[in-house]
Amino acid sequence: xxxxxxxxxxxxxxxxxxxxxxxxxxxxxxxxxxxxxxxxxxxxxxxxxxxxxxxxxxxxxxxxxxxxxxxxxxxxxxxxxxxxxxxxxxxxxxxxxxxxxxxxxxxxxxxxxxxxxxxxxxxxxxxxxxxxxxxxxxxxxxxxxxxxxxxxxxxxxxxxxxxxxxxxxxxxxxxxxxxxxxxxxxxxxxxxxxxxxxxx
Amino acid sequence: xxxxxxxxxxxxxxxxxxxxxxxxxxxxxxxxxxxxxxxxxxxxxxxxxxxxxxxxxxxxxxxxxxxxxxxxxxxxxxxxxxxxxxxxxxxxxxxxxxxxxxxxxxxxxxxxxxxxxxxxxxxxxxxxxxxxxxxxxxxxxxxxxxxxxxxxxxxxxxxxxxxxxxxxxxxxxxxxxxxxxxxxxxxxxxxxxxxxxxxx
Numbered sequence: 001x002x003x004x005x006x007x008x009x010x011x012x013x014x015x016x017x018x019x020x021x022x023x024x025x026x027x028x029x030x031x032x033x034x035x036x037x038x039x040x041x042x043x044x045x046x047x048x049x050x051x052x053x054x055x056x057x058x059x060x061x062x063x064x065x066x067x068x069x070x071x072x073x074x075x076x077x078x079x080x081x082x083x084x085x086x087x088x089x090x091x092x093x094x095x096x097x098x099x100x101x102x103x104x105x106x107x108x109x110x111x112x113x114x115x116x117x118x119x120x121x122x123x124x125x126x127x128x129x130x131x132x133x134x135x136x137x138x139x140x141x142x143x144x145x146x147x148x149x150x151x152x153x154x155x156x157x158x159x160x161x162x163x164x165x166x167x168x169x170x171x172x173x174x175x176x177x178x179x180x181x182x183x184x185x186x187x188x189x190x191x192x193x194x195x196x197x198x199x200x
Numbered sequence: 201x202x203x204x205x206x207x208x209x210x211x212x213x214x215x216x217x218x219x220x221x222x223x224x225x226x227x228x229x230x231x232x233x234x235x236x237x238x239x240x241x242x243x244x245x246x247x248x249x250x251x252x253x254x255x256x257x258x259x260x261x262x263x264x265x266x267x268x269x270x271x272x273x274x275x276x277x278x279x280x281x282x283x284x285x286x287x288x289x290x291x292x293x294x295x296x297x298x299x300x301x302x303x304x305x306x307x308x309x310x311x312x313x314x315x316x317x318x319x320x321x322x323x324x325x326x327x328x329x330x331x332x333x334x335x336x337x338x339x340x341x342x343x344x345x346x347x348x349x350x351x352x353x354x355x356x357x358x359x360x361x362x363x364x365x366x367x368x369x370x371x372x373x374x375x376x377x378x379x380x381x382x383x384x385x386x387x388x389x390x391x392x393x394x395x396x397x398x399x400x
Contacts, residue, residue, distance in 0.1 A: 012394070
């Protein structure tokens with residue numbers, strides 16, 4: 001069954017970036033902390049992680065059918081040059097279709113009718129695999145709408161002190177989770193996976 | 201060797217209380233999530249935790265020689281009725297000695313000369329065991345002063361959305377940690393222990 005999941009690398013104090021949208025030299029140390037090569041989809045970038053993290057990342061990649069992100073990330077990455085590095089189709093929640101792009105092709109689908117419509121579309125595309133929702137605003141909207149099934153945190157040993165929270169100001173806080181339903185100890189990272197307990 | 205440690209129950213998004221200094225019905229669910237009784241020092245309150253958490257709590261209690269807290273907590277708890285429930289002496293960082301109290305007895309020592317002096321005093325009292333520093337302001341001061349050796353987090357599966365952070369605005373952020381050096385999976389809680397990497 002298709003699950004709606006979100007995941008991000010997070011500092012121990014709950015941030016996915018520092019206040020200047022940086023801090024990645026701290027957050028992503030685990031990407032180069034091991035010996036097992038993991039291709040990233042970018043030809044000039046290869047991660048080297050622990051065997052446990054490599055297995056974990058491989059399983060995530062296998063389970064994932066489609067991604068959902070916001071227009072801001074799509075624009076920042078310039079549409080990842082045409083195809084997402086994880087080699088999955090991406091549903092982009094966006095008020096408009098970028099100029100010169102079709103509303104839908106095998107790489108990107110632009111949905112303007114809100115988060116429910118974006119998730120519905122993603123489920124259709126997922127082919128029974130999981131829908132991976134981008135952390136930050138989109139994950140918050142999913143949590144608030146009761147659409148999120150699981151939260152995966154790659155918890156890293158740094159205290160940033162301030163920054164961009166994984167889960168900002170939620171309308172429906174507090175959100176009760178269950179678990180962790182899995183704990184994978186990597187080098188420089190602890191992979192924790194939680195189920196979202198539906199609101200009564 | 202005496203270690204300076206701090207620890208707290210923390211939500212997945214980094215809070216030790218909600219914005220109204222509450223939220224404990226979410227944070228402390230793990231205290232009643234198991235079958236193993238753990239006395240709290242309060243006659244009318246017994247925790248029931250998982251076997252793994254019970255063992256973990258017992259080891260912490262054994263390692264701990266002395267506590268350090270701020271005057272605010274001392275006043276809120278009314279000096280814990282005369283003795284801290286963990287049955288340890290407490291060094292209280294305070295501008296003044298409470299009326300009618302000695303500056304030092306076997307239960308409480310009041311130190312006004314700042315965080316370094318409070319930690320020095322605590323080390324003397326600890327008798328080779330650990331110094332446990334209260335989360336929040338005192339832990340922040342220790343982190344900023346480079347006095348903290350370890351950070352223990354009881355990570356619980358709830359997203360509070362806002363609240364009182366375990367590690368507020370640090371002067372020396374980011375703080376690099378090492379680990380977790382131990383991971384204990386309880387029921388409704390994951391006990392994570394990190395070393396603080398000294399600043400160069």
